[in-house]
Amino acid sequence: MSRNAPIGIFDSGMGGLSVWRELRRELPCESVVYLADGKNCPYGERSAEEIASLTRAAVEELLARGAKLIIVACNTATAMAIDMLRKDYDIPFVGMEPAVKPAALSSRSGVIGILATQAALAGGLFRATSARYSSQVEILSAVGEGFVEVVERGAEESPEAESLVRRVLEPMIEAGADRIVLGCTHYPFLEGSMRRVIGTREVELVNPAPAVVRRAKWLLEQSGELAEEGHKAELSFVTFADDEYLARLKARATNIDECR
Ligand code: DGL
Numbered sequence: 001m002s003r004n005a006p007i008g009i010f011d012s013g014m015g016g017l018s019v020w021r022e023l024r025r026e027l028p029c030e031s032v033v034y035l036a037d038g039k040n041c042p043y044g045e046r047s048a049e050e051i052a053s054l055t056r057a058a059v060e061e062l063l064a065r066g067a068k069l070i071i072v073a074c075n076t077a078t079a080m081a082i083d084m085l086r087k088d089y090d091i092p093f094v095g096m097e098p099a100v101k102p103a104a105l106s107s108r109s110g111v112i113g114i115l116a117t118q119a120a121l122a123g124g125l126f127r128a129t130s131a132r133y134s135s136q137v138e139i140l141s142a143v144g145e146g147f148v149e150v151v152e153r154g155a156e157e158s159p160e161a162e163s164l165v166r167r168v169l170e171p172m173i174e175a176g177a178d179r180i181v182l183g184c185t186h187y188p189f190l191e192g193s194m195r196r197v198i199g200t201r202e203v204e205l206v207n208p209a210p211a212v213v214r215r216a217k218w219l220l221e222q223s224g225e226l227a228e229e230g231h232k233a234e235l236s237f238v239t240f241a242d243d244e245y246l247a248r249l250k251a252r253a254t255n256i257d258e259c260r
Pocket of ligand 1: 011012013015016041042043044045073074075076077117120148183184185186
């Protein structure tokens with residue numbers, strides 16, 4: 001595998017761009033192929049079998065495009081499929097880790113909140129990590145109802161988004177949570193609305209994306225597969241949805257890249 005081969009990133013939709021943004025900051029010389037399913041999004045209410053088979057289709061597509069490592073930038077797909085991927089394919093995979101540990105270790109109030117999709121919260125990864133810290137902190141969890149749809153539409157700064165966020169976040173904060181884990185890659189796009197709901201209260205949002213990208217970097221360093229210094233990154237985008245979706249995906253990524 002050539003060192004300058006691309007890193008593949010996959011999400012059910014545009015949420016994984018919150019990980020892509022970190023990747024561009026941390027590893028600007030790496031070529032990246034971003035695959036947003038888009039056609040079957042949201043994944044959060046689908047069955048484990050459906051999510052595994054959609055994830056497999058996405059991985060096959062990224063492999064066909066020469067990916068040297070794949071980041072599953074979707075907590076839901078990670079929860080349902082990462083073990084299968086590691087067993088069936090011969091390249092490294094990095095999944096989304098539920099950031100329960102940093103939230104639990106840094107909480108002062110002893111209460112933390114986890115926001116994720118229904119499927120991710122039901123998955124073994126969230127349950128096992130939560131069980132590990134449940135004697136140290138109280139862990140509240142909730143599904144971000146409607147969050148993914150609002151982000152897919154690009155409506156994250158709308159009054160509708162803020163009211164969806166308020167409905168889920170306010171009860172957690174009232175119950176004493178001072179750390180909120182963003183357990184779905186779409187949710188960091190709602191950070192503006194979340195901060196408005198939090199106001200002056202001392203509540204921190206915990207986004208696992210930087211740690212996930214550091215893990216990918218470390219793996220590539222270990223295998224000697226980091227892109228050459230000065231390599232000009234090629235950025236490509238793929239979707240199972242239509243051309244209109246692809247155009248919106250690219251526009252959003254360009255915007256993110258210019259602001260990084
Ligand atoms: N962005 C995804 C995640 O991190 C999936 C959202 C969805 O498709 O429901 O879980």
